[in-house]
Amino acid sequence: MSGRNGTILVLPGGGYQLHAPHEAEPVAAWLEGLGWHARVVRYPVGVAHPAPLDAVRAAIAAEKATGEGPVGVIGFSAGGHLAGHAALAPDSAPDERADFAILAYPVVSMVSDPHPRSRAVLLGEDVGDEDATAVSLESLVRPDSPPVFVWHTTGDPVVPASHSLLLARALADAGVAHELHLFPGEVHGVGLAEDDPAAGWTAHAARWLEERAAPLLPERAQGVSVPDWSV
Template sequence: MDGVTGPQSDVVLVLPGGGYRVHAPHEAEPIVEWLGAQGWFARIVNYPLNTAHPAPLRFVSRAVAEERAGGAGRVGVIGFSAGGHLAGLSALAPGLEPDERPDFAILGYPVVSLVDGPHTGSRAVLLGDNVDSPDDAVARSLSLETLVRPDSPPMFVWHTAEDDVVPVRHSYLLGGALAAAHVPHELHVFPGDVHGVALAADTDASAWTGLCADWLTRLPVTPR
């Protein structure tokens, strides 16, 4: 199910995780169905895998622009783990045109930093030939906490406290940067130590869906 947008409808692009190497299916179609139950059109964006930056970002930015060109009102992104990194990058990366940038972003247990406790698999794919460079300039330029600006779009971020694949400090780094820049956001941390829980049914983290649904109702009606 990809979702279909019409004139002035709102849409959310779903970016599943998988370390930039695969697309995790449980972070794809179930998320589209959940968003549909909240009244949002949604479609899965199968961004390029095993491909260095900037190819994944360009793919998502084009998808955002295509939705706007098709008459969408608000265009948001939701991503998980590495998909959360890509969703955040699409919202924060400098140099994008206004029609390429989403109006809001939802990040679940996201990879945030490529320099501070990085997820090595995601870093290896994104940096490609630069992965072993002694200069971390490229890695810093892809670390979400370094890209936040006062005009960044609103964000909803959540994580589990004992995640041992992508440590919760990633979300704390991003939350601190968003707070410092006075960007509207929510950050929720739940008990648990399992990474990749998606809708998190039957866990303490399942509360994220209700909190996020409420957050979505409070977003501005018109695009930024």
């Protein structure tokens, strides 16, 4: 059953090798508190592309089959890459595609300063640039891509903030509605970031969900003027 605002699928990070617990159920509980139905998707790990993406596509399609509202995704680190992939992949069927995405310190590019572990698990050690580009989020953005909210810390030592900047530039160039937040700190994998300088991301995301995602509900879509929060 969907919440009053629809459904958000939670994709925890872990370098495509595991699911970080603090980026799973605690995040779903936070979203439930905002009025969204949320559930954690434990996509397959330690396996090559497209298995993780196919699992999330299936989960999106199952939620959309209920017809009870938009279906978004939220992902962290490697889960952020997967969430972005679920929103941006050009070969997804309409019922497999996320309606919006929230990406937290995401892995974006598999070509430009890639996260080595995520790239190796997803694509193998000897992948060429053409195949790596095919799963790099910045190369998948199209003018009809869904809205995206992305945040990062400026000194992230694991996945550089340049990943989020690269994605934001691609979204801006394509005219896609999006919002980017950069927070001070040299941290990665902070989840909800309680007691951290990046803690403000949840308030920004909650407001963005209300202004950008909730109006996608059928009963709220007619006649709604949505502010342009593009960067």
